[in-house]
Amino acid sequence: MPALRPTLVPRGAFRPVATRRAFEEITAQIRDQLASQALKTGDRLPAERDLADQFGVSRNTLREALRSLEIGGLLELRKGATGGAFIREGGGDAVVAGLSDLFRLGNIRPEHLTEARIMIGTEVARLACARRTAADLKALEANVAEAEAATRAGDLVRRAEVHYEFHSLLARAAKNPVLTILTDAVMEMTRHFIEAIGYQPNPYVMPSRKRLLAALRAKNADAAAAEMASMLRRLQRFHLARFEASAKGKPK
Amino acid sequence: MPALRPTLVPRGAFRPVATRRAFEEITAQIRDQLASQALKTGDRLPAERDLADQFGVSRNTLREALRSLEIGGLLELRKGATGGAFIREGGGDAVVAGLSDLFRLGNIRPEHLTEARIMIGTEVARLACARRTAADLKALEANVAEAEAATRAGDLVRRAEVHYEFHSLLARAAKNPVLTILTDAVMEMTRHFIEAIGYQPNPYVMPSRKRLLAALRAKNADAAAAEMASMLRRLQRFHLARFEASAKGKPK
DNA sequence: CGACTATAATTGGTTGAACCATTGAGATCA
DNA sequence: TGATCTCAATGGTTCAACCAATTATAGTCG
Numbered sequence: 001m002p003a004l005r006p007t008l009v010p011r012g013a014f015r016p017v018a019t020r021r022a023f024e025e026i027t028a029q030i031r032d033q034l035a036s037q038a039l040k041t042g043d044r045l046p047a048e049r050d051l052a053d054q055f056g057v058s059r060n061t062l063r064e065a066l067r068s069l070e071i072g073g074l075l076e077l078r079k080g081a082t083g084g085a086f087i088r089e090g091g092g093d094a095v096v097a098g099l100s101d102l103f104r105l106g107n108i109r110p111e112h113l114t115e116a117r118i119m120i121g122t123e124v125a126r127l128a129c130a131r132r133t134a135a136d137l138k139a140l141e142a143n144v145a146e147a148e149a150a151t152r153a154g155d156l157v158r159r160a161e162v163h164y165e166f167h168s169l170l171a172r173a174a175k176n177p178v179l180t181i182l183t184d185a186v187m188e189m190t191r192h193f194i195e196a197i198g199y200q201p202n203p204y205v206m207p208s209r210k211r212l213l214a215a216l217r218a219k220n221a222d223a224a225a226a227e228m229a230s231m232l233r234r235l236q237r238f239h240l241a242r243f244e245a246s247a248k249g250k251p252k
Numbered sequence: 253m254p255a256l257r258p259t260l261v262p263r264g265a266f267r268p269v270a271t272r273r274a275f276e277e278i279t280a281q282i283r284d285q286l287a288s289q290a291l292k293t294g295d296r297l298p299a300e301r302d303l304a305d306q307f308g309v310s311r312n313t314l315r316e317a318l319r320s321l322e323i324g325g326l327l328e329l330r331k332g333a334t335g336g337a338f339i340r341e342g343g344g345d346a347v348v349a350g351l352s353d354l355f356r357l358g359n360i361r362p363e364h365l366t367e368a369r370i371m372i373g374t375e376v377a378r379l380a381c382a383r384r385t386a387a388d389l390k391a392l393e394a395n396v397a398e399a400e401a402a403t404r405a406g407d408l409v410r411r412a413e414v415h416y417e418f419h420s421l422l423a424r425a426a427k428n429p430v431l432t433i434l435t436d437a438v439m440e441m442t443r444h445f446i447e448a449i450g451y452q453p454n455p456y457v458m459p460s461r462k463r464l465l466a467a468l469r470a471k472n473a474d475a476a477a478a479e480m481a482s483m484l485r486r487l488q489r490f491h492l493a494r495f496e497a498s499a500k501g502k503p504k
Numbered sequence: 505c506g507a508c509t510a511t512a513a514t515t516g517g518t519t520g521a522a523c524c525a526t527t528g529a530g531a532t533c534a
Numbered sequence: 535t536g537a538t539c540t541c542a543a544t545g546g547t548t549c550a551a552c553c554a555a556t557t558a559t560a561g562t563c564g
Contacts, residue, residue, distance in 0.1 A: 021546070023319070035356045047515060058548045060312050063516085064319045067275075071323040074353055080556025081514045090359040098347040099433070101326055104287045107342035108429050116430040119375045127367075177360050178368040181351070182434065273517065299544060310519045315545090331545045332527025 022057050026065035027072075029055075034074065034087070045075075045085040092181030099185040103192055110193055110243050114236040117186045118229060121167065124183060125212065125228035127174035129221035136173035137216060143169055144209045151206065156199040163205065164191060173216075197242045204234060274309050278317035279324075281307075286326065286339070297327075297337040344433030351437040355444055362445055362495050366488040369438045370481060373419065376435060377464065377480035379426035381473035388425035389468060395421055396461050403458065408451040416443060418461065425468075449494045456486060 020028075033039040045051060052062040066085055069075040073094030076086045102108050128136070143166050150159035164187045171183035208231040215224035272280075285291040297303060304314040318337055321327040325346030328338045354360050380388070395418050402411035416439045423435035460483040467476035 023546090031353070031356065034353075037358075041357070049515085060315075060549090061547060063312075064316060064546095066516095067316045067319050068323045071320045072353055073350060074357070077516065078556090079514095079516045079554080082557060083515045083555085085516090090354045090357040092350070092354060094350040095347050095354070095437075098325060098344070098350055099430075101283070101286075101324055102342045102344060102347070102429070102433070104283065105293070105326070105342040106289075112428045112430045115379075115428055116434070119371075119431075123371045176364045176367055177354070178351075178364045178438075179371075181354070182368070185347075186430075275517090301544085312520085313518060316517095318545095329545065330527090331525080333541095333543045334528060335526085335544050337545090 022061050023065035023068060026055050026057070026062065027068050030065070030069060031074075039087055041087050041089045043087045045087075047084060051085075092177075092184060095181050096185040096188050100188050100192065103189040108189065110240060113186065113189050113193065114232070114239065117190065118232045118236065120179065120182050120186060121232050122225050122229045124167075124171050124174045124179055125215075126221045126225040127176065127179070128170050129216055129219050129224045131175045132173040132216055132219075136169070137213075139169050140166065140173070140216065141213060144206075144213060147209070148206065151201075156201065160191075160194060160199055166209065193239070193243075197239065197246045200238075200242065202235065202238060205231065274313050275317035275320060278307055278309070278314065279320050282317075282321060283326070291339055293339050293341045295339045297339075299336060303337075344429075344436060347433050348437040348440050352440050352444065355441040360441065362492060365438065365441050365445065366484070366491065369442065370484040370488065372431065372434050372438060373484050374477050374481045376419075376423050376426045376431055377467075378473045378477040379428065379431070380422050381468055381471050381476045383427045384425040384468055384471075388421070389465075391421050392418065392425070392468065393465060396458075396465060399461070400458065403453075408453065412443075412446060412451055415457065445491070445495075449491065449498050452490075452494065454487065454490060457483065 030039070030045075039045075046054065048059055048062055048066070051066075052059040055062060066075060066077065069085075070077055071094065073090065073092070074088055076088045078084060078086065099108075103113065143162060147159055147162045147166070150156075150162055167183055167187050168180075171180045174180070208227060212224055212227045212231075215221075215227055282291070282297075291297075298306065300311055300314055300318070303318075304311040307314060318327060318329060321337075322329055323346065325342065325344070326340055328340045330336060330338065351360075355365065395414060399411055399414045399418070402408075402414055419435055419439050420432075423432045426432070460479060464476055464479045464483075467473075467479060
């Protein structure tokens with residue numbers, strides 16, 4: 001054993017040697033082509049048999065790569081004579097599904113969800129005020145009208161669906177795709193949550209929507225943000241109380 | 253053509269008939285078992301050959317299902333004698349990768365990214381003040397110290413890495429996994445962005461970090477949020493200006 | 505001529521058997 | 535005891551088919 005400490009190779013000099021699987025190499029190449037604009041939305045990749053040849057792998061391995069890109073939301077696979085692997089127009093489906101899975105796994109608790117929802121919703125309301133178009137406003141008004149119709153018809157499920165859509169429409173009016181995706185993801189988790197604790201009428205939601213619409217019409221961002229925050233906080237208390245009750249109701 | 257409008261089947265009465273592929277049926281079953289707690293973190297699924305038998309499909313098809321769950325972040329596949337498919341402890345890797353892909357696809361523009369970053373970062377700073385432990389504070393202080401060391405050593409890459417980590421640590425101190433994931437996702441996109449426009453020293457970041465640490469020590473949430481917001485806004489102007497310049501520099 | 509129909513070609517979906525590569529536990533030996 | 539070897543278990547990959555959905559095309563009938 002040497003008495004003197006040998007020279008240390010500084011941290012960061014090495015990277016972990018990752019045994020890259022064949023299909024990962026393929027997805028990486030395709031991702032690169034996306035990043036470099038060599039592939040763009042709507043393009044169709046060669047047929048599986050051709051691609052497998054080009055990459056020099058078996059069709060099964062290639063399919064694992066395509067499957068991986070499909071799940072990642074980058075590709076859409078269509079059957080038939082004019083089918084193939086098409087570059088998807090990037091919606092955030094994969095992100096939404098991913099966050100939804102985390103909720104399913106139990107790593108995200110309802111209070112985390114509502115907290116994030118308040119934060120995102122408030123900011124979305126503020127931005128939507130500044131950037132909404134007339135068409136956005138019209139869509140939101142139609143949504144609120146439909147929610148009222150569903151309420152009168154006593155269709156709680158439909159009403160909940162329309163309510164989710166309101167947040168999605170509002171996020172789109174904010175004209176920031178990151179916020180759109182985050183909103184969709186949070187609302188999808190909320191949907192699971194609501195299904196677990198059961199639908200319940202919230203008499204204060206509709207009046208709040210009306211006030212929010214008024215603020216949007218007037219482009220009063222502070223009022224819109226405040227209205228959204230107060231409504232969501234109220235909803236949060238309501239939901240968490242229901243959740244506690246349902247959790248106590250049937251302990252495993 | 254009938255003169256009278258026939259009775260309409262109300263919207264929502266039908267669902268699109270989705271030709272479910274075999275591997276989708278498998279992933280759905282496994283997801284269900286996750287949701288019902290029949291499978292939990294750390295569990296190992298039977299070997300591929302056994303599982304394929306149980307589901308009554310070929311091993312290739314089963315593997316596409318496993319691959320899909322792996323990409324979705326629910327499973328980890330390990331080789332070797334004690335290998336197999338393990339239920340992952342849910343980190344948000346899949347979500348981070350998904351958002352990162354959207355940025356790569358060009359659907360998310362830098363100004364969208366920085367806007368979301370300001371919003372999330374500000375709220376994270378506020379919550380971290382309220383919920384940080386002594387250990388969180390210590391980790392953040394160590395991070396700042398390392399950033400200073402990297403600055404002195406002139407290692408811009410390392411310095412950038414440590415800076416990303418600061419936001420991640422701060423998000424963890426906020427004790428909300430949703431915000432942790434969102435922060436990681438936004439920082440991952442920021443990393444791509446920075447790599448595209450090149451590293452650049454920002455002399456005002458380090459002093460801001462010090463002020464932020466002071467606010468965290470004092471648990472002064474408003475001060476922390478204000479400091480974070482002002483720093484990010486300044487950074488935003490800086491980055492967007494660089495981006496404009498680099499975009500003009502080489503127009504396609 | 506036009507509308508419908510049968511057919512063929514193309515493409516993704518699935519199968520089954522085989523072999524390779526990695527990993528770690530247990531047997532073996534100095 | 536401890537280092538080494540062997541080997542079984544497991545995921546990774548390949549190959550060669552065949553199935554199923556979709557659409558272009560040629561053909562057929564009114």
